[in-house]
Amino acid sequence: KQEVTQIPAALSVPEGENLVLNCSFTDSAIYNLQWFRQDPGKGLTSLLLIQSSQREQTSGRLNASLDKSSGRSTLYIAASQPGDSATYLCAGGSNYKLTFGKGTLLTVNP
Amino acid sequence: NAGVMQNPRHLVRRRGQEARLRCSPMKGHSHVYWYRQLPEEGLKFMVYLQKENIIDESGMPKERFSAEFPKEGPSILRIQQVVRGDSAAYFCASSPSRDRGTEAFFGQGTRLTVV
Numbered sequence: 001k002q003e004v005t006q007i008p009a010a011l012s013v014p015e016g017e018n019l020v021l022n023c024s025f026t027d028s029a030i031y032n033l034q035w036f037r038q039d040p041g042k043g044l045t046s047l048l049l050i051q052s053s054q055r056e057q058t059s060g061r062l063n064a065s066l067d068k069s070s071g072r073s074t075l076y077i078a079a080s081q082p083g084d085s086a087t088y089l090c091a092g093g094s095n096y097k098l099t100f101g102k103g104t105l106l107t108v109n110p
Numbered sequence: 111n112a113g114v115m116q117n118p119r120h121l122v123r124r125r126g127q128e129a130r131l132r133c134s135p136m137k138g139h140s141h142v143y144w145y146r147q148l149p150e151e152g153l154k155f156m157v158y159l160q161k162e163n164i165i166d167e168s169g170m171p172k173e174r175f176s177a178e179f180p181k182e183g184p185s186i187l188r189i190q191q192v193v194r195g196d197s198a199a200y201f202c203a204s205s206p207s208r209d210r211g212t213e214a215f216f217g218q219g220t221r222l223t224v225v
Contacts, residue, residue: 004152031210031211032210032211032213034213036216041221042218042219043201043216043217043218043219044153044201044216044219046213046215046216049213051211052211089152089153091153094210094211096141096143096155096158096165096166096205096208096210096214097143097155097158097166098145098153098155098214099155100145100152100153100154101152102150102151102152103152
């Protein structure tokens with residue numbers, strides 16, 4: 001059974017700092033590893049999708065890496081901004097059965 | 111493409127009533143998935159449907175919950191005789207194929223409050 005853990009549960013940083021969010025999963029037989037952003041009371045915004053044959057994906061200030069052998073993924077956010085404040089969710093699995101972590105609540109202070 | 115559309119966005123029901131949550135997948139997508147996010151919990155898979163078929167309902171509670179995806183119209187998640195513990199955000203996702211590497215796209219969710 002797949003389990004996804006995200007560390008830390010909460011993170012507070014000053015504006016402009018580079019930061020890393022961590023995600024670990026127990027079953028390396030995943031097809032996708034996906035990072036989402038969720039604002040309070042809102043839906044999910046997909047940030048980056050890494051397929052199992054890939055090692056990383058980049059979009060703007062975001063970079064996500066995947067190491068299936070160690071069961072880990074990281075989301076790197078460069079030059080953080082107050083608008084980046086949200087909960088970041090990691091999910092692993094396949095297109096129809098993603099297992100989600102509980103998220104990291106990020107606060108970027110101006 | 112309007113994306114995955116869920117309605118209503120917010121739903122309030124009294125204990126014992128029925129809740130019907132609707133999901134219209136992205137155009138061209140015939141595979142729909144429902145997830146539930148309980149307060150302080152991660153999203154949990156509930157059910158996978160293809161047009162007129164339930165493919166995997168391993169995450170659905172055994173009682174009071176049902177889902178359908180008819181040939182025409184949206185997918186419906188139905189909760190009968192709701193209880194306080196059903197209060198949660200319910201998310202729908204869709205994809206164009208059952209290829210496991212295909213990305214599933216999520217809707218904005220329906221927030222159900224049982225009073």
